Amino acid sequence: MNTGQQPSPPDIAQAGSRSPVPPAGTHGHAPLAVTVVGASGDLATRKIFPALFALHARGLLPAETRLFGFARRPWSDDDFRRHLTPGLKCEELAADVCDLRQRDFLPRCHFVPGDYDSADSFRDLQRRLEAACGSPVHHLVYFAIPPTLFGRVAQAMRAAGIVTDGESPWTRVVVEKPFGTDRRSSDELTRLLGGCFREEQTYRIDHYLGKEVIQNLMVLRFANTIFEPLWNRRHIHHVHIAWSEDIPLAGRAGYFEGTGIIRDVMQNHLTQILALVAMECPWQLDARHVRDEKVRLLRQVVPLTRERTVLGQYVAGRLQGEPVAGYREEPGVAPDSCTATYAAAVFDVRSPRWRGVPFLVSAAKGTGTRHTEIRIHFRAPDNDLFHALLAKGAAGQGLLRGNELVIRVQPDEQILMRVVSKVPGSGFQLDTAALDLSYREAYAGTRIGDAYENLILDVLRGDRSLFIRNDELEAAWDLFTPLLMELDTCRQTPHPYPFGTPGPEARRELAARYAIEDA
Known part of the structure; x- marks a missing residue:
């Protein structure tokens, strides 16, 4: 009986565990910037920034990392940091050590107010990013926004010149479900994103993975x-x-x-x-x-x-x-x-x-x-x-x-x-x-x-195995x-x-x- 079995290649059994992201100098000598679009929302506040903080607290982010929140709210950097602070927890660290990690993490967080469909707003983001990180910079962009905004944001980012197409430095874009409501709407989202980002740049995340x-x-x-x-x-x-x-x-x-x-x-x-x-x-x-x-x-x-x-x-x-x-x-x-x-x-x-x-x-x-x-x-x-x-x-x-x-x-x-x-x-x-x-x-x-910690690390490494093609x-x-x-x-x-x-x-x-x- 043909049961479809195949021999297991040896590299699956030998696969290793996660290791820290290499320092920025090994990524084409460029620092890392992480931008969360929709940074005032529930997903960013409860999941994404706590995951980024946990990675920072465990020493798994490059030392040169800077984090940017982008949303419509007229916040300052200090407003944004106060908003994030209650969600930054250290499960395995003593309170005094956790406090030190927070004091190191929060100054790395910046906020840029703007409109989601405005190229000028994303040019402001680019200027803030270059002022904090220099240029060139590796850039992870996380869309913590409804899918109805994906196309507008992607087009505004492309028009602002904030997206690079190369691998050194790279731009990688993470998008959250739902990826449409049926095949037709999903195809339309793919078309909109594909007009601004290469498929290899796009990381469709399902946190269960x-x-x-x-x-x-x-x-x-x-x-x-x-x-x-x-x-x-x-x-x-x-x-x-x-x-x-x-x-x-x-x-x-x-x-x-x-x-x-x-x-x-x-x-x-x-x-x-x-x-x-x-x-x-x-x-x-x-x-x-x-x-x-x-x-x-x-x-x-x-x-x-x-x-x-x-x-x-x-x-x-x-x-x-x-x-x-x-x-x-x-x-x-x-x-x-x-x-x-x-x-x-x-x-x-x-x-x-x-x-x-x-x-x-x-x-x-x-x-x-x-x-x-x-x-x-x-x-x-x-x-x-x-x-x-x-x-x-x-x-x-x-x-x-x-x-x-x-x-x-x-x-x-x-x-x-x-x-x-x-x-x-x-x-x-x-x-x-x-x-x-x-x-x-x-x-x-x-x-x-946490699942978000694991997947964000994979994005930084360029490992797309657990993201949806x-x-x-x-x-x-x-x-x-x-x-x-x-x-x-x-x-x-x-x-x-x-x-x-x-x-x-x-x-x-x-x-x-x-x-x-x-x-």
């Missing part, structure tokens, strides 16, 4: 011989990729109303996880080969249909004993809204390795738990030696689960393997036991970096666009489910069609 457990997926698969020979349709019954949040959408419901759970989570984060779980082994551990395999896999997945999908919307329920309003009762949500806060879909992967193996992907807002995990369910043994005991289970509790590999992304990073084992004692009962790798325990002395984005949107066009007509109402519960009952019916028990 910066999480340690997600980055460990390729190592787990291709550096461990106990997994790769079993990673195929002959040995795996199904795969379940699950994401859930337990908090209401209060404050974000207006934004979410125009997005929905599929565009918000499934088309990006969870599709990227699916690609890493199911792709073939790349021949080399570099950006081109890794992304080639992800694109090849996504093009082997059948686009979703309504028949393979269940949608839900939470109604009033309870959170920790307190009442919670239903989604339609949130400000900014239409009283007859058809926006889904829950989605489950079974993907059909038509590759030699996976043909016939259902991939269940589910995403839910307003459930009783917050978690993201990947469950790999292995098939039952071919022999009948323990069939009767497996059916009975421990203490007569019913059918035992077979082998299962669980990769927990959040809240606590963990990898565990469920195996069938004999219960100690004079009888002969079987039960499932877990072989558990908890990151918190196994790496107790190691700081697990334009053809990869196209392939991902092709899986969802036909379904989204149908759902946007609101011809079908999502199934209701009370806040604080796992989702609508219809999810079980979908899973049962594919003999999946843990939906």
Whole structure:
């Protein structure tokens, strides 16, 4: 049987860990400037600047680094520094050391007020940047702005001459999701950005790819011989990729109303996880080969249909004993809204390795738990030696689960393997036991970096392996666009489910069609 397996090239098993970014002198003798466009916003304040500070505190940024915030607010440098200070935390450093790091970091932060579509505003930025850093300078530009502004900002930057096309010094541009709302709008964003930046300069970021457990997926698969020979349709019954949040959408419901759970989570984060779980082994551990395999896999997945999908919307329920309003009762949500806060879909992967193996992907807002995990369910043994005991289970509790590999992304990073084992004692009962790798325990002395820290370091190194290429984005949107066009007509109402519960009952019916028990 052709299961699509390939030998693992030796460089994957030998790949090393992250190292500090080389000093500026090794980057063509140019200092580093980081500009965050939209610096007064939530993303910049809560994620980007805290990540930059953490890298600085750990000595992972070049000494010559300067940071610039660009936004419409009429702030001074001091105003900006006061705005940033509450978010600059040191998890592993003593308070006095953290204070020293802050006092070294904040004077490096500058603010340039301006209009997003004004070339003159970006010329002001360029003058401030050159005054602080000199010229030439390597320049990382982070778009912490809505996608509707991408084109205007890119064109204004290009007109201002702030973008360089070479590699020494370089300009690299990071853009955040959402990358459009369907294939057509995504293509338009790509066209607008492509008119101002080369594809090699553009880093489309999905912060889930910066999480340690997600980055460990390729190592787990291709550096461990106990997994790769079993990673195929002959040995795996199904795969379940699950994401859930337990908090209401209060404050974000207006934004979410125009997005929905599929565009918000499934088309990006969870599709990227699916690609890493199911792709073939790349021949080399570099950006081109890794992304080639992800694109090849996504093009082997059948686009979703309504028949393979269940949608839900939470109604009033309870959170920790307190009442919670239903989604339609949130400000900014239409009283007859058809926006889904829950989605489950079974993907059909038509590759030699996976043909016939259902991939269940589910995403839910307003459930009783917050978690993201990947469950790999292995098939039952071919022999009948323990069939009767497996059916009975421990203490007569019913059918035992077979082998299962669980990769927990959040809240606590963990990898565990469920195996069938004999219960100690004079009888002969079987039960499932877990072989558990908890990151918190196994790496107790190691700081697990934030996803944004990891990905910003990769941008500085020019490593695009964990960033989304334009053809990869196209392939991902092709899986969802036909379904989204149908759902946007609101011809079908999502199934209701009370806040604080796992989702609508219809999810079980979908899973049962594919003999999946843990939906």
